[in-house]
Amino acid sequence: MSLTRRNILTGAAVAALASQLPVRVALAQGGDKVVRIAMPMDFTKVYTFVTAEYNQGQRDYITMMNQRGGMGGYTIAIDISDHANDQPRAIEAYERAKSQGAVLVDPLSTPVARALTPRALEDKINMVTAFSGRSDAADGTVFPYVFPLSPNYWTQAGLLIEYFKQQDGGSLDGKTICFVHIDTPFGKEPLPVLEALAAKEGFKLQAFPYTPPGNDQSAIWPQVRRARPDWTMFWGAGVGQTVALTEAARNGLDMGRVCSSVWLSESDMDVVGRDQTVGVLKFEPCVSGREPQVIQEILTEVVGAGKGAGPEDKVGTAYYNYGVMLAALMLEGVRRAAEIAPDGPVNGEWLNAGLHSITEFTAEGLIPPTTITPEDHQGGGMGRVARWNGEAFEPMTDWFSANQDVVWEEVRKYSSEFAKSGQ
Amino acid sequence: MDMILLLELAMNGVFVGLMYALLSAGIVLIYKTSGIANLAQGAMAMMGAYAVVVLAGGFGLSMWVAIPLALAVMFAFGVALERVALRRMIGQPVIMVIMLTIGLEIFLRGVIPGFFGAAVKRLDLGISNTPIFVGELLLNRAILIGGGVSLGLILLSILFFNSRFGIIMRAVSDNQTASWSVGIRVERAIAVAWGLSACMATTSGVLWGATQGVDWSLSLLLIKALAIAILGGLDSIVGVLIAGVIVGLAESLATGILDPIVGGGTRDVVASVIILLTLLFRPHGLFGREHIERV
Numbered sequence: 013m014s015l016t017r018r019n020i021l022t023g024a025a026v027a028a029l030a031s032q033l034p035v036r037v038a039l040a041q042g043g044d045k046v047v048r049i050a051m052p053m054d055f056t057k058v059y060t061f062v063t064a065e066y067n068q069g070q071r072d073y074i075t076m077m078n079q080r081g082g083m084g085g086y087t088i089a090i091d092i093s094d095h096a097n098d099q100p101r102a103i104e105a106y107e108r109a110k111s112q113g114a115v116l117v118d119p120l121s122t123p124v125a126r127a128l129t130p131r132a133l134e135d136k137i138n139m140v141t142a143f144s145g146r147s148d149a150a151d152g153t154v155f156p157y158v159f160p161l162s163p164n165y166w167t168q169a170g171l172l173i174e175y176f177k178q179q180d181g182g183s184l185d186g187k188t189i190c191f192v193h194i195d196t197p198f199g200k201e202p203l204p205v206l207e208a209l210a211a212k213e214g215f216k217l218q219a220f221p222y223t224p225p226g227n228d229q230s231a232i233w234p235q236v237r238r239a240r241p242d243w244t245m246f247w248g249a250g251v252g253q254t255v256a257l258t259e260a261a262r263n264g265l266d267m268g269r270v271c272s273s274v275w276l277s278e279s280d281m282d283v284v285g286r287d288q289t290v291g292v293l294k295f296e297p298c299v300s301g302r303e304p305q306v307i308q309e310i311l312t313e314v315v316g317a318g319k320g321a322g323p324e325d326k327v328g329t330a331y332y333n334y335g336v337m338l339a340a341l342m343l344e345g346v347r348r349a350a351e352i353a354p355d356g357p358v359n360g361e362w363l364n365a366g367l368h369s370i371t372e373f374t375a376e377g378l379i380p381p382t383t384i385t386p387e388d389h390q391g392g393g394m395g396r397v398a399r400w401n402g403e404a405f406e407p408m409t410d411w412f413s414a415n416q417d418v419v420w421e422e423v424r425k426y427s428s429e430f431a432k433s434g435q
Numbered sequence: 436m437d438m439i440l441l442l443e444l445a446m447n448g449v450f451v452g453l454m455y456a457l458l459s460a461g462i463v464l465i466y467k468t469s470g471i472a473n474l475a476q477g478a479m480a481m482m483g484a485y486a487v488v489v490l491a492g493g494f495g496l497s498m499w500v501a502i503p504l505a506l507a508v509m510f511a512f513g514v515a516l517e518r519v520a521l522r523r524m525i526g527q528p529v530i531m532v533i534m535l536t537i538g539l540e541i542f543l544r545g546v547i548p549g550f551f552g553a554a555v556k557r558l559d560l561g562i563s564n565t566p567i568f569v570g571e572l573l574l575n576r577a578i579l580i581g582g583g584v585s586l587g588l589i590l591l592s593i594l595f596f597n598s599r600f601g602i603i604m605r606a607v608s609d610n611q612t613a614s615w616s617v618g619i620r621v622e623r624a625i626a627v628a629w630g631l632s633a634c635m636a637t638t639s640g641v642l643w644g645a646t647q648g649v650d651w652s653l654s655l656l657l658i659k660a661l662a663i664a665i666l667g668g669l670d671s672i673v674g675v676l677i678a679g680v681i682v683g684l685a686e687s688l689a690t691g692i693l694d695p696i697v698g699g700g701t702r703d704v705v706a707s708v709i710i711l712l713t714l715l716f717r718p719h720g721l722f723g724r725e726h727i728e729r730v
Contacts, residue, residue: 056545056548056549056553057553060548060553060554060650061553061554061555064554195699195700220694220699221694221698221699221700222699222702223699223700223702223703225652225655227643227647227652227653227655228451228647228702230447230451230575230578230646230687231444231447231448231686231687231690231691231702232690234440234443234444234447234573234691235440235444235690235691237573238437238439238440238443250554250555250650251555251647251648251650251652254555254647254648255646255647255648258564258646258647258648259575261564262564262566262575262576262577263566263573263575264565264566264573279554279555280555282557283555283556283557283648284557284648285557285559285564288564
């Protein structure tokens with residue numbers, strides 16, 4: 013390689029950039045009171061239906077808490093990037109975050125979270141896997157650095173079955189429950205719990221898988237209708253959910269007996285038609301809408317001050333509030349960590365201790381009382397059932413958890429398998 | 436086996452097949468005039484549907500103004516595409532031209548949702564979700580209307596190929612050099628074919644968008660459209676019509692009969708199997724012309 017002026021300048025530029033990396037790590041790990049959180053998410057490919065609103069809620073909440081002086085004296089620095097649900101890109105983003113001193117990563121993607129789990133466990137970097145990743149990560153004894161911080165899909169299915177039972181006079185014996193799901197590991201995930209509950213409660217379970225992404229389900233729903241279900245659960249995301257809901261309506265199913273997991277939002281209702289789906293039910297992990305105190309505070313202190321991270325009309329949507337919920341839990345972990353060890357050092361273990369000491373946290377009434385322990389990373393598995401009334405999701409129940417015995421049997425079965433084989 | 440269910444699946448399958456066939460007709464139109472299989476047809480359907488959503492949602496136009504405007508925009512896009520990209524490829528191997536259309540497919544699938552938002556968007560044609568019952572048989576209103584409109588447009592394109600301009604296109608398809616020699620403006624005929632094909636893609640995108648919402652997944656219609664075009668014969672509009680019905684029926688019945696046995700997922704396999712079997716046993720399709728070269 014010749015020593016030209018161009019090569020010298022290029023080399024100098026690369027050296028200057030490279031020299032910044034250790035400085036940034038030092039900033040994060042040093043005594044200037046910064047906690048770094050990385051948010052490599054899928055903004056452009058599969059999870060596009062949720063990421064923008066979820067991340068907007070997270071950023072608005074973090075902006076508000078930073079404006080108030082941070083958590084326990086620590087300012088929260090966030091690094092957002094797009095991994096497009098692509099594992100090599102996500103691993104690259106994770107490694108960059110690690111080198112910059114991030115102590116928590118939130119990838120919001122099941123395949124990415126699964127790919128990153130061994131690294132996070134080895135590097136002792138906390139990874140949030142809310143509504144994604146491995147359901148068995150609820151077992152904190154096997155996954156000490158992986159935090160669902162929310163009811164997993166087994167818990168959601170178990171809670172919905174309990175709701176159906178309550179509505180049908182305390183028994184599901186002889187009833188038919190149809191489960192329409194995307195034909196992927198995520199879509200199939202609730203099946204073991206549903207099968208166990210079908211045996212326990214005496215209902216007939218009929219599963220109808222559809223091909224991803226679910227844009228044509230015209231041959232599925234006539235079969236569901238003719239099965240004459242007492243209840244129907246649909247389990248997908250994005251276009252699969254809106255198509256499922258549209259087909260359920262077109263097949264004349266009683267919307268009051270059709271129910272979804274967490275993946276149903278106001279945006280989906282806009283696609284299907286707000287008045288076409290009145291009565292449809294969903295699992296709700298936190299309060300929707302703008303009424304919660306914390307959302308009101310965001311509107312005043314962040315959005316009102318012109319510092320909102322996205323469109324104002326998205327503030328208070330279901331997915332926006334999921335983002336606020338998770339940001340609030342992460343930052344509560346920071347606050348607790350700062351209480352335990354005010355002077356750090358800020359690293360994965362420091363935040364891990366904080367996350368493990370979250371107790372009866374409600375984010376000012378946004379979420380059910382949530383306690384994270386070294387054993388339970390789900391946070392108690394509480395949620396509620398909400399009904400679409402044409403304008404908003406209204407709660408049909410109080411916060412509750414159900415069938416946790418069956419859920420934890422599954423959790424321990426799979427987590428012990430991971431402990432043995434790493435798979 | 437529940438016969439009413441089978442009949443219902445068959446009826447819906449026929450109309451879904453006709454909706455797929457409309458997209459295939461666009462592929463055939465281009466193939467008939469220029470001998471190229473346009474693998475960007477699915478992305479063009481997506482682009483057309485996005486155009487309607489943007490014109491109706493972004494500019495507040497009525498749907499019945501937005502759709503003709505989108506058709507005009509897409510016609511211009513098709514013509515411009517031929518002028519700017521395809522015409523430069525004259526003299527290049529066919530495989531290079533096909534690669535260009537694949538590149539266009541990937542480009543549009545990335546850029547359009549990137550600019551106009553990747554979340555699913557509503558495209559409301561005012562079709563009620565209320566089911567139509569004929570005895571115990573349920574007919575899906577949106578699919579019924581979509582299939583009916585598609586059938587009408589495919590029949591129109593059959594008539595078009597018997598009109599003066601249609602005959603010019605067929606002449607161009609048969610022999611471009613001979614067409615030039617008798618004064619036919621070959622480039623213009625091919626450009627119009629691309630424009631019309633883009634309009635067919637747009638109509639297909641609108642009908643499917645009204646059924647499923649508008650997002651990138653509309654571009655996946657390409658696989659079904661290709662299966663139909665290959666089965667029917669890449670140069671036969673009549674073939675597309677019949678193959679559309681066959682593919683729609685096969686997919687729908689496979690979902691009802693095979694899915695419960697194998698645990699699901701047969702719907703998309705049907706299209707792939709049809710492509711494979713047709714290419715292996717009848718490469719020119721059911722109604723396509725078999726090309727014989729003298730050596």
